[in-house]
Amino acid sequence: MNNQDSSLLPAIDWLETIIDARFAQHCKGSGDRGIPRLQLSTTNLRLAEFMRSHEPDAEEFALLMLALAPHLQPDFFGKIIAEYLPDGGDFPEFGGVRGVNHRGLLPTGETAQFVIGGDDLEKRLDVQRLLGPEHWFAKEHILWLEPVPEGEPVMSGRLTLNPEVVEQLTLGTTSKPRFSMEFPAEYIETGMEWSDLVLPAATLRQISEIEHWITHNDTLLGDWGMKKRVKPGYRALFYGPPGTGKTLTATLLGKQTGKEVFRIDLSRIISKYIGETEKNLSRLFDKADSKNWILFFDEADALFGKRTDIRDAHDKYANQETAYLLQRIESHNGLVILASNRRGNLDEAFSRRFQSIIHFPMPKPEERHALWLNTLPERMMTDAEIDWQAIATRYELSGASILNIVHYCAIESLANPAHPLDNKRLEKAIMREFIKEGKVV
Template identity: 40%
Template sequence: MINDNVIAYAPDKDQRTALQANAKTLEAYLSWCEVVIRTRMQLYFLEECSHSDIKVHEPPNHHSDWSALATYIRRQHLDFRSQLLLILALVPYVKPQVFDVFLSRNEGTDRPYTEFGCVEYQGMYVATGETLAFLLGGSSVETKLEIQSFLTNKKEKSSVRGDDEHVLLSLMTVESERHVNPLKDTLILAPEHVPRFTTGQAYKVALGSDFPAQIIESTLSLEDVYLPEDTLEQLADIKDWVNFGSILQHDWNMKDKIRVGFRALFYGPPGTGKTISVTALGNTLGKNVYKVDLSRVHSKYIGETEKNLEKVFRFAEQNEALLFFDEADAVFGQRTQTTNSNDQYANQHVSYLLQRIERFDGLVVLASNYKENFDDAFFRRFESVVHFSLPNSEQRLRLWKEGFSDKAPLDDDINFNDIAIQYPLSAAHIMNVIRHVSLRSLAKGGIAIRYQDVLNGIEREQGRKVSPRW
């Protein structure tokens, strides 16, 4: 359960917006795919055609499109071939009639055209490597060999991050029986990846209880989190990297000048919004957030800790998940003096973890309550260091006023302005008080919530008698 509390507004509206954005992008790409197919068929059958090459039909412009589909294409820097492959893999789910043109029969053999490559798979008509080769090169043997080489051993290659096309292939369904000719392999998205490109929602991978990272969730986006303006600006920087990082690296030729991935450190007192901001960031970016439990990563056996960590990072890379390490100072703080073998192994594990974080080309966030526990060298490892401060009186006033339900029977004697000024509570403490007094009211038949009830709730929350600041 997440304890950092903020005000929620309308997450359902964000989900509808994401769905609408994806639908618009999908329609554009499906239209493009249909034009590509039509042009190839005209060229192949020597029909009248105003083009000599399908590549005159450029994919839709996605640089100002923030749908999940466009963002993925931009982030992975997919070229013409890869974008066509991705859309072919989506067609059976969103517009299967696009492939109806491939159902025509060869009049000479009275059989379907084998060169089209489409096959039935689990009740759907789907493309194969043969289909992709046909669309890209018609009857070209060279194109067939290129696609055959591309698809060979795709399962093994797709597990290695760095090759954008093979990362794309890792999203495909892997058939239980592999074909001798990889051109016969089906090109269809695995069901767990379909929601990302259709509804805009990240698929929640079901992991066993022994996996050392578990998903954490909230319904909030960054727009719902009430934080100081400078903190929100720093969070926006992280969002910009996710949206524009691929363009910066590839289109602006910065790949050899900046590190892969993005590392952020969130620090500040408990209850200031660090954890909820991580989950809100994940929602805004369409990423699942996985919190790593380092106590379950550590093993007494040599090499096992590194294997457990690699399992987590590989999973996050393949699923584009956001990794979250909470209470980072307990693990990454200034390393201990090596007085025995246990200290030596602990330092080795920390060193490996830091190196793996630096090689991770996704988004990783570390959180800590205490900045002082880290040395200067540690901070240089981060692209962003975000301070989460306790809310000021103005921010506390908004939390008090907007935190209660509209149905809460608040007594007229409650002066939230005085409470906000006198009691410097965190957002989490304020929401805990609101929850407490609201439940007490309901338990007593919905009686009015009085000023003294709020003060009693504050005292209860802090576990001691509270006095005003003056």
């Protein structure tokens, strides 16, 4: 093992001692002394922190270490078994499977039952309960059993430790998940501040309500005892034309409250294959359930739209996908924001379940004037004859469109530093943006 995981050696040695004792009891009939606790002072700070935050008992900690051991020492189990079977052969009571790429033995539920329970049936059933859906291992998505082919014993499934937990215990960090088919969402952030966001006062007041929920929800549910009366999580709908600040608002909420924001790419979630959409959504929510994230579903009309009349099998499954998504959103314990271009596109069944429905309208002339002045770089030379109030009044543009225009003008100014931005070049840039958006000019 390298230096970074060498501090886990005391825990590995502890596990090896437990397994040796179990083999001795099984093969030689010695007494079962149970599993001793590992003293926190003998292990590394990362493991000690995990144990303080989760408070596992000795059996739970043994399960955790059984799943972690192959990540630290590939032939950990093989070497132990070889001591008791020097001539080779199988040891079915110990369980274990071979991986696709990993050449050592990987522990299964049966391995855990042998190490923790031995021949004691009641203790073996206790291990099965530890790996059940009601245990905090499963609820916090820390440790679980890999599904097995139909008809095979459930406990023959491989013990699977969440890769983030492996990374946390070995390296002390947890990387942000990368965008993939397994995790169809991307982390988004911004360098902007609330002062850069120009919105009507009514919209800003509703956004502050979400911020209040993020700040005070734990107190409300715990100290005020509302957990049994209200559903977990918060659901908000942002609706309005493109470019009016919906994504920026979600990102700023995360920045202000210290939460990571993930934008869900619905085009990667929706599948033409029946049943695949639910699987994609399930993977996403399973990963997010134990996190303190904000989930931002952009262009939500694609999947959250009005449910269709059932004309064929695909319509039937499309409605099932909608129902499944509604259920997962309602049970999610974090903040979920849906963004739509038009509120009327969404099914009323969804609308009734939102705590907030917030309109992001096209900015009015005075708001567009503020956006122009906020967005212009201080170092860009502009002609004094440009009447920014008149420009804001004449051209109906979203904040995103104004940013695109200013970006284009800034690049042109850098390419032609001798010529300040004048009315002619500005209006040319505005017309260019209108054409790009397909608007009649």
